[in-house]
Amino acid sequence: MPICIVDTEGTLIFYNEPAEAVLNQRFDETGDMKASEWTALFAVDDIDRNPVETEDWPLVQAYKHRRAVSQIVWLRCRDNAWRNISFTSFPLIGQNDHFLGALAIFWVV
Numbered sequence: 001m002p003i004c005i006v007d008t009e010g011t012l013i014f015y016n017e018p019a020e021a022v023l024n025q026r027f028d029e030t031g032d033m034k035a036s037e038w039t040a041l042f043a044v045d046d047i048d049r050n051p052v053e054t055e056d057w058p059l060v061q062a063y064k065h066r067r068a069v070s071q072i073v074w075l076r077c078r079d080n081a082w083r084n085i086s087f088t089s090f091p092l093i094g095q096n097d098h099f100l101g102a103l104a105i106f107w108v109v
Helices: 017-023 035-041 058-065
Strands: 003-006 012-015 043-045 069-076 082-093 099-108
Touching: 003 017, 003 058, 012 017, 012 035, 017 099, 058 069, 058 082, 058 099
Parallel strands: none
Antiparallel strands: 003 012, 003 099, 043 069, 069 082, 082 099
């Protein structure tokens, strides 16, 4: 199952091999990326192919608003191919409600 994790600053700190296949880039080639970097690499459209503002992307919503979000979107990756993706994103909360970041699980529809 493809997953991505961002830390408390919104920095993309990990994505696994299944995510590499969908995103068309290897984590060991990119390493950690600040939010401004990883959001610039992709474009997101809603199911009707209307552009989605960055702050409304599922992982960004989970990170900024600390709430779970499920959404099907069109995602343009580095290879410029559009993929229909189902995202489930949620905040990572530790002991004593300590915010740790957010995680996205996704798959091609």
